[in-house]
Amino acid sequence: MKPAPFAYHRPDSVGEAVEALAAGDAKVLAGGQSLVPVLAMRLGRPGTLVDITALAELGRVERRGDELRVGAAVRQRRVERDPATASVPLIGRAMPFVGHRELRSRGTVCGSLAHADPAAELPAVAACLGAVVEITGSRGDREVPAAELVTGAMTTACSPDELITGVRFPTRGPGEGFGFAELARRHGDFALAGVAVRVRTSSGLVRDATLAAFGVSDRPVVRDVTDLLRDAVTEADLRPATAALAAEVVDTAGDAHGSTAYRARLLGVLAARELARAHQEALR
Template identity: 45%
Template sequence: MKPAAFDYHAPTTTEETVALLAESGDEAKLIAGGQSLVPMLALRLAAFAHLVDLRHVDGLRGIEHRDGTVRIGATTTQATLQRSEEIRDLVPLLARATPLIGHFQIRSRGTVGGSLAHADAAAEYPAVALTLDAEFEVLSVRGRRAIPAARFFTGTWTTALAEDELLTAVTFPVWRRPRGFAIEEFARRSGDFALAGAAVAVGLDAGGRVDRCAIGLFGLGPSACRAPTAEAGTMGRQPAEDMADDIAHRALADLDSIPSDLHGSAGYRRRVGAAMVARAWRRAVREAVHG
């Protein structure tokens, strides 16, 4: 099939972009890498009167380390992150999640902002953003605002972005050492979306006890989410790999809307999700303790 007819726009500045969005409202759709949007348009699962291409907009790509954070422009490709030594050193969880996204052809065109704004419940980047308490920079004709990751993802393929807002960048805090990170997922085939996955980040104090813990879950609900009960249960404790099963149980206990479909029942996804949390916890603790 072919997409429904649309007007194509290729702005070169963010100001021009948000002006187009303000003028067109919900009839406009942004496109960056197009790895999610183009198939939907081709199958006519979505149709828009205006398509606004971000590829030529200045200032939306690049990686910048400043003031204990790493700022990544929204149209920076996933392949760029995969090649970046800076990302591997400063935001290891993001670096480890990137190779799990599709195939290298997809990562060469797919963008950081596109994946986050698409907000697929089974995607890796939303879970990483939640786990690391990222912050989203947003622009409209009304001005700029910042949205914490905890408030950005609102449901299935939905975010806190208004119709006239442009995601310009995402900022990740750099965790101090000692720290450990891991992401684990289960998919039927390499490159498929995960049936269930977990991202774990652990930070230790001077005495070797957990003083920071974050657990992100994906593929297990309408959107990526955190596991606050499991996180709280680790605080102040000496981390150990044999805590993994208890933490996994706590992480899944609060979920009440695990999807059930032809790929797997809710019960199956719950068991797989618990296994992914346990596996990620063990790896993250091993790194935090032994470096």
């Protein structure tokens, strides 16, 4: 099928983009890797597409103190290749799993957050790290913790008349270790289940630990797992606790690719492995 007719608007500034969105019946066009299929299948029929990709003010990757800021027009592939990304190790570990390289060369980091696919990697990474999403609109600017951005499958706290302008990821701190893993039928497919974890230690003790699961609910599920890691740190010892956690958080319906029970088992295994790995890395 072909998309329904739409007007194409390429603003010269963020202000102009916001004006176009405020006029109503408009959608932001970033990398187009999710939006264009939606239009082609006529699952959406916006009257206007507001193309933000040429806005230089949204096109920067910047290290600012202990944060890495990624503007809304920045492509995933650029972030993957930028040396500054080494300061946020989870991004580097997750990015090769975001579709295929060709998709990443068009898709944007903020577009992935805005699209809010329940199985997407970057919303889970952002939520796990406590990233902050910057949003602007005709009613002003605001910031939303990434863990609160996604409010359901393909639904976010960003209103249709607002624009995500960037996202700020905390850079690696002392004593931090990370883990990321997912399982998909084929590389580049959306994950059946996946985890992103962050562990912080000092003086050899676990101070805090966070786990974000994806592909298992209608949004990334974030849990403080500090107590869990205080009781056990090896993969084998962690298994009972991560199995119980997985049974609690997996609420997605099963499908042809895997039942609910299979996803829960998978998540329990991945969580134990990545927490143990992140703990080891944090100690190093």
